[in-house]
Amino acid sequence: MSKLCITTISDTIGRTPLVSLSKVDGVGHGVAGEILGKLEYMNPGSSIKDRVAKHIVAQLSAKGISADAPLVVAGPGNLAISLAMLGRSLICLLPERTTSDRVRLLKALGVTDIVRTLDGALPGSPEHACEIGRRIVKHRAGSVYIDEELGDWDLSACYDELANELIEQCDGVLDALVLGVDTGNAATHLSRALKAKLPDIQIVGVEPTNSAIGEQTVANPLARRWLCEDIGRAYAPRALLPGSIDMWIQVSDRVAYSMARRLVQGGVLAGPSAGASVAAARMYAVSASLQPTSRVAVILGDTARNYTDTLLSDDWMLAHDLLDARMVADLQRTQIEQYRAASIEDLQLPAAVTVAENDSMRGAVALMAEHDFSQVPVTGPARRLIGYLTLSAAQTLLDNHVALPTDPVGKFMLRFNPAPRTSGPANIRKEYWLITPETPLSELSRFFESHSVAFVTDASRKFCLGIATKQDLISFLARRHTFRF
DSSP states (O other): OOTTOOSSGGGGSSOOOEEEOTTSTTTSTTOSSEEEEEEGGGSTTSBTHHHHHHHHHHHHHHTTOOTTSOEEEESSSHHHHHHHHTTOOEEEEEETTSOHHHHHHHHHTTOOEEEEEOTTOOTTSTTSHHHHHHHHHHHSTTOEEEOGGGTOSOOHHHHHHHHHHHHHHTTTOOOEEEEEOSSSHHHHHHHHHHHHHOTTOEEEEEEETTOOTTTTSOOOGGGOOOOOOSSOOSSOOTTSOTTSOSEEEEEOHHHHHHHHHHHHHTTOOBOHHHHHHHHHHHHHHHHTTOOTTOEEEEEEOBBGGGGTTTTTOHHHHHHTTOSOHHHHHHHHHHHTGGGTTOBGGGGOOOOOOOEETTSBHHHHHHHHHHHTOSEEEEEOGGGOEEEEEEHHHHHHHHHTTSSOTTSBGGGTSEESSOOOOOSOTTOEEOOOOOOOTTSBHHHHHHHTTTOSEEEEEOTTSOSEEEEEEHHHHHHHHHHHTOOOO
């Protein structure tokens, strides 16, 4: 086997890159020193928890626990994903706020037992994940409870490796480390390991606004809510040793999510907790009056890809008021203002050419070739629009003898109507979105985020009046001299 080939996925964990974030919009401007990001989301499971999972698996083996023993895992989901990636059988205890992306990934990894727990439940309460986990273990023979917060696992070596990587990558020059705090393990062990070699280093802990870790008090969990996952608690975790954190910075959800979006725009695909940590690093750098040679490292522990329905959704970000003023203005310009209330009628589309559902496949392909069309609308009784046929699909069906040249188009078309499926294997239904000449171009632009072509009809959807593509929008903006790359 080639020396370049790695035999197990666990061997790819660690040695993540350390990159400068100073050129990311909103990070380095006005800061004398350099802010560096430790890209822990580039581990194979896309989070820092891969390191933890690797060491827990090794300790399970050392204790003689069977590799088939079900693990009852509590936490926001990243540790569970990492353990499932390493082939362990799991029962997951996930807080209610855990994103659907993580749940879908866990299911794809083969995890079927997922229990939702109350956000912010206090230790000792029946709703706390630890109590739920213990009840499950009691009734599930051979299962093992996994919870970083309890301190049942020795994670010192795990974070010693990370600390050594940071020191090596910084050539031994590191003034501060900024990291989000949840269970307290990373903060405790990294603080110990780094201060042993860099006594003057400052450890900055990051938590969401309303989190109670830095307060070192027990708070009312029902009064404390935040959206940012993987950081913050309604109480101080016992794994966090006193003195591990030199400075606490609380970051609001809006600042965390907006910074995460700026990181994504800058090519750093990190999640909201990383956004909070980078925002806190900038706050620290400004307040500490750093020298030009100063270095501040930030742990970017999670990937933006875990947040397609939240962080990466403009609608969700707007609905939850998580975009800063400049981002809102940019989004309004992109979605609305550049079209200046124009509608599809302003595109001046040519009249649509259609085929009937009883027309032959040969005729439909010839028509599309003659007019250089990529698709053609299909009409049914009374010339009502019922679907469409694409040139590429039609040619593939004919070339592979799935369709005969004389077969009717209706047998293989993509249907809009929820009509019964016909006998053809390629005939499927397509969701219909009503688009008329009065439809605003801003709405059409949103339609093109998930569709390649729009069929313009009258309000009753009786007649197909034209066909629009994204290229028509681009050409319209070019004519208006407002198009921006």
